[in-house]
Amino acid sequence: MQEEGKPVATSGGFIVGDKGVLIIDTMLNKRLNQQVQDIVKNKVGKHIQYAVNTSAHGDHSYGNMYLPKETIITQHSNTQKYVSKNFKADTEFMMQNFGKGRGIEEIIPHTGDILVEANGKIKIDLGGKFVEIIDFGFAQTGGDLFIWEPESKVLWAGNAIVAPKPALTWLLDGHLVETLATLTKVYDFLPKDARVVPGHGSVMGKEDIKWHIDYLATVKKQVQAAIDDGLTLEQTVKKVTMPEFGGYALFGWVHPSLNIPAAYKDLSK
Numbered sequence: 001m002q003e004e005g006k007p008v009a010t011s012g013g014f015i016v017g018d019k020g021v022l023i024i025d026t027m028l029n030k031r032l033n034q035q036v037q038d039i040v041k042n043k044v045g046k047h048i049q050y051a052v053n054t055s056a057h058g059d060h061s062y063g064n065m066y067l068p069k070e071t072i073i074t075q076h077s078n079t080q081k082y083v084s085k086n087f088k089a090d091t092e093f094m095m096q097n098f099g100k101g102r103g104i105e106e107i108i109p110h111t112g113d114i115l116v117e118a119n120g121k122i123k124i125d126l127g128g129k130f131v132e133i134i135d136f137g138f139a140q141t142g143g144d145l146f147i148w149e150p151e152s153k154v155l156w157a158g159n160a161i162v163a164p165k166p167a168l169t170w171l172l173d174g175h176l177v178e179t180l181a182t183l184t185k186v187y188d189f190l191p192k193d194a195r196v197v198p199g200h201g202s203v204m205g206k207e208d209i210k211w212h213i214d215y216l217a218t219v220k221k222q223v224q225a226a227i228d229d230g231l232t233l234e235q236t237v238k239k240v241t242m243p244e245f246g247g248y249a250l251f252g253w254v255h256p257s258l259n260i261p262a263a264y265k266d267l268s269k
């Protein structure tokens, strides 16, 4: 499926220490969250001590309410602020995308017990296993967290890196320049042999992030040139087609309808 560039379901994961388990992302609804809990129960048999949300997006955080009461939820302070203010609108948006009758109706917002502040980083001791939860900067929502397990060199990136090539970053909330800077920072942070779990799709290597960085850098360069030439947004969309980054099933929407307008707005500031 990946080869065809089709969108795939939310990726998550878990990290096991002597004391307990940390899960990354809590999924969209009760059914999917229960799948995660069942996997941990059957494979590990230890309690879920921590859960982290890589962003406020429902498919990464709505499942918080189904976790055991003692599970400590960690998220970015901006995610907590976003959920506190926009929860209802957010569920409506998610129902538009995922459909009604999938359990989104029953979600009650459950925000973080531990909040990571802007540019912050926290370290969690799972018992013989340390996990770092890092804000590298604006990545897709402004409340984005990356989870780094240094021993096995695995990074969970959330939606900032949505899936391997040919998938493309979605600039849903704009901020092309910051997103490019953040992904570059993430790339520089990683050792050569690191593995990266994207928000959706299968595990990739450090070098695979280059595709996403190159895409954003090319968007920046070409849209800036269009602005410098005095082109309107409409003319810029027509001009900056970048077929060399095609292949993603959603290219026809993500590139001209979302990313180019976002870049144009960001660079026109």
Ligand SMILES: [Zn+2]
Residues within 6 Å of the ligand: 010, 057, 059, 060, 159, 199, 200
């Ligand atoms: Zn997602």
